Amino acid sequence: MDTLTRANLRARVRRLLATGVLPLRSSDQKLFGGHGVGQACACCGGMISPSEVLYEIECLEGSQTWLMHLRCLEAWEIESRTAVPAGPSAQLCRPIPMARADAND
Numbered sequence: 001m002d003t004l005t006r007a008n009l010r011a012r013v014r015r016l017l018a019t020g021v022l023p024l025r026s027s028d029q030k031l032f033g034g035h036g037v038g039q040a041c042a043c044c045g046g047m048i049s050p051s052e053v054l055y056e057i058e059c060l061e062g063s064q065t066w067l068m069h070l071r072c073l074e075a076w077e078i079e080s081r082t083a084v085p086a087g088p089s090a091q092l093c094r095p096i097p098m099a100r101a102d103a104n105d
């Protein structure tokens with residue numbers, strides 16, 4: 001099993017946020033808890049086993065879901081606070097604004 005250190009995990013999550021693979025944490029996402037059945041974690045890539053708590057993040061707008069471990073969820077929440085949005089993919093879970101003064105081409 002791949003056991004990332006806390007620092008390595010946060011660095012990995014930062015990279016996933018920067019490339020738009022993971023969305024930024026936002027209040028319009030729903031969060032569900034349960035137990036894993038061997039799914040791959042969206043943050044560390046490791047398996048979420050039945051003995052581990054699984055968190056499912058559901059996106060309202062895109063109806064997408066991400067599965068992650070508790071410690072990965074914590075790393076994601078921490079890194080989301082300081083991450084710079086990566087472009088359109090980082091905005092996945094946010095409503096598309098009608099018009100933005102700073103988004104003119």
Ligand SMILES: [Zn+2]
Nearest residue numbers: 041044069072
């Ligand atoms: Zn994980």
